[in-house]
Amino acid sequence: MDTALDRALRVFRERGYHATSIGDLTAAMRLATGSVYKAFRDKHAVFLAAFERYTAVRGEQTRSAAARGGNGRERLRNVLLSYVEHSQGVEGRRGCLVVGSAVELSAVDPAVRARVSAQLETNENFIAGLIREGQADGSIPGHVDADDTARLMICITQGMRVVGKARLPLDGPRLVGVAMKLLA
């Protein structure tokens, strides 16, 4: 069942909510129509479940990227690099479900909007936490405003997903190198 949800997730990421039909979903999930409606109340419920799974997986990925850093600054750099990698190539073309939901649904779907906002705030708090860690361990200057910088970095990461979806090439080290000036 989780593997079926993963397949649904991929379709939602590629095509968005409205452009994926139940037919697309059943084909991707290798399930019949009735079975999907046995497992989920409706298409919206499938989407919400896929969203939840996506944020869980992505959260784990960025947390593990952060773990590969010796201090706050390195952890933050690794997180940003991880975002660039995920915004490129096949994964980038597939797109970010949070960005997609924000753009396509948050204006008309309160349930989705709430989840998108919560996820953005979670990510922002995570980044702000890394900045404060860096300030505590001396790798980031104390005069950096953690909250403002974190919010700008959220804009950067979400923006990378947008331009990655448009298939513009992104050079990880160069881009992150520039972005790290925000921690000066």
Add this chain to the structure above:
Amino acid sequence: MDTALDRALRVFRERGYHATSIGDLTAAMRLATGSVYKAFRDKHAVFLAAFERYTAVRGEQTRSAAARGGNGRERLRNVLLSYVEHSQGVEGRRGCLVVGSAVELSAVDPAVRARVSAQLETNENFIAGLIREGQADGSIPGHVDADDTARLMICITQGMRVVGKARLPLDGPRLVGVAMKLLA
């Protein structure tokens, strides 16, 4: 006719392509079904015309924001501030059609993808040009890499539209203040 297109543009920005029906379009444009199909070949053509109009209007807006600056650095700051303003409030909730098209359509619609890529590159070149102007007039250090910084700033601007659509508040002066560190 242009005012009808403006009304269509607003609906496309709010709801995206797939979620706006011909009925939504005719209601917004105050036109009957047949009249829309007299003026445009199909829904896709309406969207493309709206896209073209959107990029023209937005280009004029950011160019005039840039003009209100005495040197390259100030022009760039004004452009960024203008982006934050447009990402907030009613306008922010309405969303950016370039971002929306990139996320919802660029994966499956080559015509849209070409226009989105072209627009992103135009914006990026404009920003890179402002950076070089600043370097020529001495307001921006010469060691700043214009291309890399411009690409990151494109990520920032597109990202602001995403979080603005999700209705997170954005403080213009604070955010831009942090972003200007990229020109150090």
Add this chain to the structure above:
DNA sequence: TTTATTCGGAAACGACCATTCCCTATTATC
């Protein structure tokens, strides 16, 4: 072995979509 129950599959249904067609005013032309 028989019965009850759960599970997946496929056909059926009503609603709504994009598109086409036709009709009616209104304008321009002679």
Add this chain to the structure above:
DNA sequence: GATAATAGGGAATGGTCGTTTCCGAATAAA
């Protein structure tokens, strides 16, 4: 003033959508 031409409005249409319902197979209980 009559007529041709055009623009706009709205009903009709074929197709597809999301959802429901029903049916058969497989499994567990008795």
